[in-house]
Amino acid sequence: MNERFETKLQRDLDALKAAGTYKHLRHITTPMAPEVHMEEAGDVVILSSNNYLGLADQAEVVEAGKRGLDRYGAGTASVRFICGTFDVHRALEERIAGFLGTESSLTYVSCWNANTGLFPTICDEGSAIVSDELNHASIIDGVRLASKAKRERYKHSDMADLETKLQAVQGAFPIVVATDGVFSMEGDLAKLPEMVALAKRYGAILVVDDSHGTGVMGKTGRGTIEHFGLTGQVDVITGTLGKALGGAAGGFIAGSRALVDTMIQRSRPQLFSNALPATVACSSLAAIDYLDAHPELITRLRENVAYFRSALQRIGYKPLDGESAIVPIIVGETAFAIAMSERLLARGIFVTGFGYPVVPEGTARIRVQMSAKLTREEMDRALSAFEAVGKDAGLL
Numbered sequence: 441m442n443e444r445f446e447t448k449l450q451r452d453l454d455a456l457k458a459a460g461t462y463k464h465l466r467h468i469t470t471p472m473a474p475e476v477h478m479e480e481a482g483d484v485v486i487l488s489s490n491n492y493l494g495l496a497d498q499a500e501v502v503e504a505g506k507r508g509l510d511r512y513g514a515g516t517a518s519v520r521f522i523c524g525t526f527d528v529h530r531a532l533e534e535r536i537a538g539f540l541g542t543e544s545s546l547t548y549v550s551c552w553n554a555n556t557g558l559f560p561t562i563c564d565e566g567s568a569i570v571s572d573e574l575n576h577a578s579i580i581d582g583v584r585l586a587s588k589a590k591r592e593r594y595k596h597s598d599m600a601d602l603e604t605k606l607q608a609v610q611g612a613f614p615i616v617v618a619t620d621g622v623f624s625m626e627g628d629l630a631k632l633p634e635m636v637a638l639a640k641r642y643g644a645i646l647v648v649d650d651s652h653g654t655g656v657m658g659k660t661g662r663g664t665i666e667h668f669g670l671t672g673q674v675d676v677i678t679g680t681l682g683k684a685l686g687g688a689a690g691g692f693i694a695g696s697r698a699l700v701d702t703m704i705q706r707s708r709p710q711l712f713s714n715a716l717p718a719t720v721a722c723s724s725l726a727a728i729d730y731l732d733a734h735p736e737l738i739t740r741l742r743e744n745v746a747y748f749r750s751a752l753q754r755i756g757y758k759p760l761d762g763e764s765a766i767v768p769i770i771v772g773e774t775a776f777a778i779a780m781s782e783r784l785l786a787r788g789i790f791v792t793g794f795g796y797p798v799v800p801e802g803t804a805r806i807r808v809q810m811s812a813k814l815t816r817e818e819m820d821r822a823l824s825a826f827e828a829v830g831k832d833a834g835l836l
């Protein structure tokens with residue numbers, strides 16, 4: 441052990457603790473559901489999971505995973521192009537493409553891998569990437585990996601600034617515009633109709649990471665693109681299977697056949713890392729089938745969002761506006777947000793406080809996420825805790 445290095449690590453960790461920004465992992469002993477058992481806090485209502493449709497413990501999804509394990513074993517113990525890929529990967533990729541209305545799709549072990557695989561593969565010398573300043577960290581890191589591309593950041597959802605940046609990179613090829621569909625910390629939607637128009641005007645390719653929109657937005661849960669009636673007009677969609685669509689893990693890139701083939705040939709997480717476990721592929725397929733067979737889940741999710749949002753307002757909170765299932769409440773400083781989430785946990789409600797550097801300094805927040813499976817009773821219990829904690833903390 442290098443003592444000097446260990447001392448440095450410990451000093452940095454102590455500084456986080458002193459600042460009140462140290463993160464504690466909580467240990468859950470039951471499946472992810474609206475209520476779980478937590479070793480540290482007992483039975484709690486979860487308001488910070490991306491389990492938007494409640495499919496993580498859905499019997500059909502779990503059973504499909506078990507059958508997958510029996511049929512395929514643990515995995516191929518290798519990367520796909522070296523050792524073959526399971527037929528269920530192809531089935532899932534065809535299903536995702538059909539679901540989103542693209543020609544083709546390719547799965548990765550996570551959307552993090554998909555995003556960090558995408559940008560450096562399609563953006564070489566002479567290309568440019570224009571990215572929203574509030575894009576998810578996986579897009580930011582993917583863009584950083586495309587180190588030969590010209591890179592510009594535009595102010596969050598500021599279409600005039602996006603246009604200025606597009607003008608600044610004219611001459612580059614390809615020009616790629618990257619955005620979240622639903623912004624994970626704000627819960628707002630990208631202005632996709634304007635972005636599609638700008639991308640067309642400036643000959644750019646539009647990439648939308650719809651990780652928080654898939655299964656949530658749009659009449660049939662196809663996501664933010666369906667919500668805006670833009671199916672077929674976005675060049676590249678990335679997304680996760682680790683949120684609404686089953687919740688285990690996995691990500692994808694969906695787009696043209698040539699794009700997907702290029703990713704198979706050249707994207708590094710695809711070439712040098714194992715495939716999505718077959719069990720997860722089987723569960724994800726079942727999750728998409730379940731969503732298509734149960735559109736009432738989307739209706740229920742929206743009803744829950746509307747109910748919780750308006751009840752928060754009635755109590756005196758001012759959540760950020762938005763149409764997604766993410767309801768952020770800005771509370772100010774990071775330590776305050778974390779302390780507030782701890783007080784809520786003491787009252788049986790698990791909801792995470794986010795602060796700097798995940799969000800800008802001074803805009804720390806409690807991010808509430810709704811699930812279709814939350815009952816009125818669970819939401820009311822959570823609202824009582826919010827009211828009590830908000831009064832104690834002097835917020836209300």
Ligand SMILES: Cc1ncc(COP(=O)(O)O)c(C=O)c1O
Nearest residue numbers: 550551552576624651680682691
């Ligand atoms: C917008 C966005 N993209 C990508 C990811 C990463 O997804 P995954 O967990 O599949 O790596 C997340 C996860 O939080 C996200 O919110």
